[in-house]
Structure formats: C-alpha cells, structure tokens
Amino acid sequence: QVQLVESGGGLVQAGGSLRLSCAASGRSFSSYAMGWFRQAPGKEREFVAAISRSGGRTSYADSVKGRFTISRDNAKNTVYLQMNSLQPEDTAVYYCAAVQTRSGVLGTEVDEYRYWGQGTQVTVSS
Numbered sequence: 001q002v003q004l005v006e007s008g009g010g011l012v013q014a015g016g017s018l019r020l021s022c023a024a025s026g027r028s029f030s031s032y033a034m035g036w037f038r039q040a041p042g043k044e045r046e047f048v049a050a051i052s053r054s055g056g057r058t059s060y061a062d063s064v065k066g067r068f069t070i071s072r073d074n075a076k077n078t079v080y081l082q083m084n085s086l087q088p089e090d091t092a093v094y095y096c097a098a099v100q101t102r103s104g105v106l107g108t109e110v111d112e113y114r115y116w117g118q119g120t121q122v123t124v125s126s
Helices: none
Strands: 002-007 010-013 018-026 032-039 046-051 058-060 068-073 078-083 092-100 120-125
Touching: 002 092, 018 032, 018 092, 018 120, 032 068, 032 078, 046 068, 046 078, 058 068
Parallel strands: 010 120
Antiparallel strands: 002 018, 018 078, 032 046, 032 092, 046 058, 068 078, 092 120
16 A cells, blocks of 8 residues: 655746655555646546656656656655646646556556545646
C-alpha cells in the first residue's frame, strides 16, 4: 500500500509555470507506475501524464504534450509534474495516482490506478 500527498498547486497567470510534487509513503515506490490526472469543475477526471517505474518511459495527453513534463525520483519517493505555458483551461484539481505493476503499460484511465492523493488546486488566470 502507498499513501500519496500532492503539493505545489496555486494561482498563476496565463503563460506561467508551476511544479507539482507527489510524495509517496510506503514501501517499494519503484514498483509503482505513477500518473497525474486532473478534474475541472463539472467535468470528469482526465489523464494528464504517466511515468513508468524506472522513469524511462512517459506518456502525455495531447492537450499538455510539449508543455508538461512528468518525472520521478525513486530515491526520494517523489513524482513531479512540471507545467509550463499554463493556460486557463489547465485550471483544475490535479491528482497523483499510483498502481503497482509488473507490466510496462502506462495507464491512461482512472480505473487503471489503485491509489490516489487528495489533490491540489491549480488555477490559471487570464
């Protein structure tokens, strides 16, 4: 089992940057594939980015490709989401998610992840 705590959200102007962090407690962090999702008011939770257990492979939603970067530091039990060129449509609660897996597949669906953080609010003003 793993517990996830996100941080780094806040209010930023359009074109600005934020870096989200997700600290994991528990054992064997490197055995978990990690993902970031977001949920805007009135909308379903959607995939943002995912990273493999070693960090060697990543996957992104088309809407953030080229602007967001997911990374992880297994020595620190932490996964990051660097968000650049933020736009008002990026406003949402951002969630970190984890799934313990031996598969190399990077999940893009909510139900592919077992553990979730409480979320951190990102607000982008125009």
